[in-house]
Amino acid sequence: MKKYLYIPLFILTIILLGTYLFLCSQKKSDRRKEFDLFFSQWKVYGIDVSEYNGKLKWDQIESIFGEHEIHFAFIRATAGKNRVDKTFKRNWDSKKRSRIAIGAYHYYRPDENSIEQADNFIGQVTLKKGDLPPVLDIEKRPKNQSMASLKAGLKKWLDSVESHYGVKPILYSGSSYFTTFLKKEFDDYPLWIANYNQTKKPVDNDWLIWQYSDRGKVKGAKERLDINVFNGGLTDLQQLKIK
Numbered sequence: 001m002k003k004y005l006y007i008p009l010f011i012l013t014i015i016l017l018g019t020y021l022f023l024c025s026q027k028k029s030d031r032r033k034e035f036d037l038f039f040s041q042w043k044v045y046g047i048d049v050s051e052y053n054g055k056l057k058w059d060q061i062e063s064i065f066g067e068h069e070i071h072f073a074f075i076r077a078t079a080g081k082n083r084v085d086k087t088f089k090r091n092w093d094s095k096k097r098s099r100i101a102i103g104a105y106h107y108y109r110p111d112e113n114s115i116e117q118a119d120n121f122i123g124q125v126t127l128k129k130g131d132l133p134p135v136l137d138i139e140k141r142p143k144n145q146s147m148a149s150l151k152a153g154l155k156k157w158l159d160s161v162e163s164h165y166g167v168k169p170i171l172y173s174g175s176s177y178f179t180t181f182l183k184k185e186f187d188d189y190p191l192w193i194a195n196y197n198q199t200k201k202p203v204d205n206d207w208l209i210w211q212y213s214d215r216g217k218v219k220g221a222k223e224r225l226d227i228n229v230f231n232g233g234l235t236d237l238q239q240l241k242i243k
Contacts, residue, residue: 044230050076051086058094060220080109081116103132110142114153118160
């Protein structure tokens with residue numbers, strides 16, 4: 001009996017596996033079409049990277065999905081009061097071999113001293129003419145202080161960094177976090193908003209950069225990268241650079 005069941009079960013397994021692979025390819029194809037439709041609305045694209053993206057080959061990084069040219073990139077430099085991204089130095093030095101506009105960002109830890117965090121960033125990042133403005137990345141709520149204290153700390157970081165570099169920093173956050181906690185006090189800063197939903201714009205406020213996905217395929221990177229669109233043209237991106 002087992003001998004006669006063996007062939008049909010084997011064939012059934014092949015059929016099920018083929019069906020599964022077909023459905024996966026269709027899902028991947030639909031997702032790619034979604035990306036292409038979204039990107040068709042914009043002209044200037046960028047990425048952001050950190051140590052979690054592994055070793056990057058900057059001389060190969062040119063486009064997203066091999067079609068959408070990359071015009072800018074933000075590199076994580078620091079986190080908290082004493083953390084330096086493991087790949088920052090290599091990524092930052094590699095920008096010399098890249099034609100992409102480059103900027104650096106700091107990951108803010110809510111329960112650590114804001115001035116020490118600003119000093120950490122300033123101590124690691126030298127910005128020159130042609131670089132993009134510094135970025136403050138805030139994503140988490142504090143555990144040991146109030147939101148009012150957090151906002152005061154964010155403002156101190158922003159003021160300290162602006163005073164040092166002579167340029168207004170960009171503020172990065174998720175759409176929900178920004179709308180709920182930061183909108184009233186920080187809407188005068190250039191906004192870089194993360195929103196992975198299918199929507200016409202990431203937030204109601206004016207925005208500068210929209211992080212649309214963390215699934216961008218880029219030659220030169222083994223891992224998928226965060227992908228962004230810039231709310232303007234190449235001339236506007238040029239104007240954003242440090243003079």
